[in-house]
Structures are given as structure tokens and as C-alpha cells.
Amino acid sequence: MRILLVEDDDRVAGALTGALRRHGYDVRRAATAADALAAPPVDLVLLDLGLPDRDGIEVCRKLRARGGVPVIAVTARGGEPDRVRGLRSGADDYVVKPFGTAELLARIEAVLRRSMGHRAEQTGRLTVDGVEIDLGRRTVAVDGRLVALTRKEFDVLALLARAGGAAVPRDRIVVEVWQTTYEGMSRTLDVHVATMRGKLGRASGLVQTVRGYGYRLAAGAG
Structure with missing residues (x-):
């Protein structure tokens, strides 16, 4: 299962990458919006909305427009307006920092199950x-x-x-x-x-x- 982790903080990215790999996920990391949009196809994107080169909301819209890859917004922006904006941009879920690894893994599994079920229903x-x-x-x-x-x-x-x-x-x-x-x-x-x-x-x-x-x-x- 291929996951693209879009996170500019090296410390956070290192911790998340290690945790996800221990649970069997193939993780690729992008530190900028440009790297994220240039990355090869994956099965799910964990997207930090506070990127240094472009608004994460815009990146979310572009990723979803290219093929409907599931996106989970992972961000410190926890206010209701931010959540609404993130979900309306196409994010399948919204996780606010700080969060526990168990919660993130559960949300990843839930989003992947919904995505898989939708594909099966369609085809x-x-x-x-x-x-x-x-x-x-x-x-x-x-x-x-x-x-x-x-x-x-x-x-x-x-x-x-x-x-x-x-x-x-x-x-x-x-x-x-x-x-x-x-x-x-x-x-x-x-x-x-x-x-x-x-x-x-x-x-x-x-x-x-x-x-x-x-x-x-x-x-x-x-």
C-alpha cells in the first residue's frame, strides 16, 4: 500500500514514516507542494496544509482533480472554518496535530476501505x-x-x-x-x-x- 507523506518538517516526517512503515505501508515523502504534485501515483496522500511553497488546500484540489486519490489532511489548523475548507477542497478526512499514531492508522484504514468499496460499487x-x-x-x-x-x-x-x-x-x-x-x-x-x-x-x-x-x-x- 503506497502512501505519499507531504510534510515539510523533517522531525515529524521521520516519525510518521517510521510508524507507517512498521505497519507495512510503503511511504514516499515530499517536503514541498512541487514535490507532491510531481510524485508518482500512490494509493493515499497524507497532506500537511502548511507547506512552504504553496497553500495545501490548492494542492489538495489538484491532487483530487488528477484521479481521485484519497487525501487525509494532516495539519495544525484545528478551527472549524479550516476543517470545513479542507473537506470542501476534496480531503476525505482531517486530522489535527498533535495526534496519536493509532488514531492516524485507524483513519487511514477507514479512508482506504471507503475508497475501495466505492470503486467496487462503480465497476x-x-x-x-x-x-x-x-x-x-x-x-x-x-x-x-x-x-x-x-x-x-x-x-x-x-x-x-x-x-x-x-x-x-x-x-x-x-x-x-x-x-x-x-x-x-x-x-x-x-x-x-x-x-x-x-x-x-x-x-x-x-x-x-x-x-x-x-x-x-x-x-x-x-
Whole structure:
């Protein structure tokens, strides 16, 4: 999952980059508006509105106009007029400094889930790192090559894809896919994931284990 962090303060940027990478995100940093607008495509932007070379509100509008990438405004401007202005410029969420890492991670996951769900509703398909998941036809293709997943394997992959890169706990996967709360199904889930990875071939690393918790998709969706 690729995140562009637009932050001119080196100390803040260093702390945020470290925290996000520890949670599995691929973070790229831009220190100016010019760098942000020149950056390659990402899955989400964390945008400081107090940039040295251009108003962050203008940057937000430009980023959203170029393809609808989700944007979370991260700023010290906490007044209601600032929040309203930021949200009206296209920001999907607004986080005021100082904030906790847990809160920011939760907001990132929520925005990504909404974004992924919106794309799925519009097209019926999800594309993740070259893997196309057609929810209507229940088919999966890697780089255009159809992959024969079982019904349960497809259900697990589709559930992870809809989560938009957020980690999904084991018990939730078992309940939603197998319709049971039996603890012994956790091993069955692991077997299905292992088999699925084998079938995905070069994209096997797409399904990432979150130790002691569950699974997530390791790359961004588009």
C-alpha cells in the first residue's frame, strides 16, 4: 500500500514514516507542494496544509482533480472554518496535530476501505498489483491470466481486497467466509491462504500475514 507523506518538517516526517512503515505501508515523502504534485501515483496522500511553497488546500484540489486519490489532511489548523475548507477542497478526512499514531492508522484504514468499496460499487472489479478480482463473475486474473481459485479461496481474497489494505483479523475472515466461530477453522484458513498464494504465482506476496492477528493485502488497489 503506497502512501505519499507531504510534510515539510523533517522531525515529524521521520516519525510518521517510521510508524507507517512498521505497519507495512510503503511511504514516499515530499517536503514541498512541487514535490507532491510531481510524485508518482500512490494509493493515499497524507497532506500537511502548511507547506512552504504553496497553500495545501490548492494542492489538495489538484491532487483530487488528477484521479481521485484519497487525501487525509494532516495539519495544525484545528478551527472549524479550516476543517470545513479542507473537506470542501476534496480531503476525505482531517486530522489535527498533535495526534496519536493509532488514531492516524485507524483513519487511514477507514479512508482506504471507503475508497475501495466505492470503486467496487462503480465497476464490480478490484485491481490489486496486477491481480484483477471480478466480484460479479467471481473470477481472478494475474496479468491477464485467469487463475482457478476455489469458492472459499475467492471469498477470502475478495474480503481482503475490500478491506483496502487494512489488516483483517482471523476470526472475522472465518465468520464471514465459513459462517462459523469454531476456533479450529483458523488452521483451515491458513491452508486456503497457502494454496491461494501458490496459484497466484508471481503475485503470491500479495496476501501478507499479520503475525498474531490475521491477513492483509500488501499492495495498493486501483
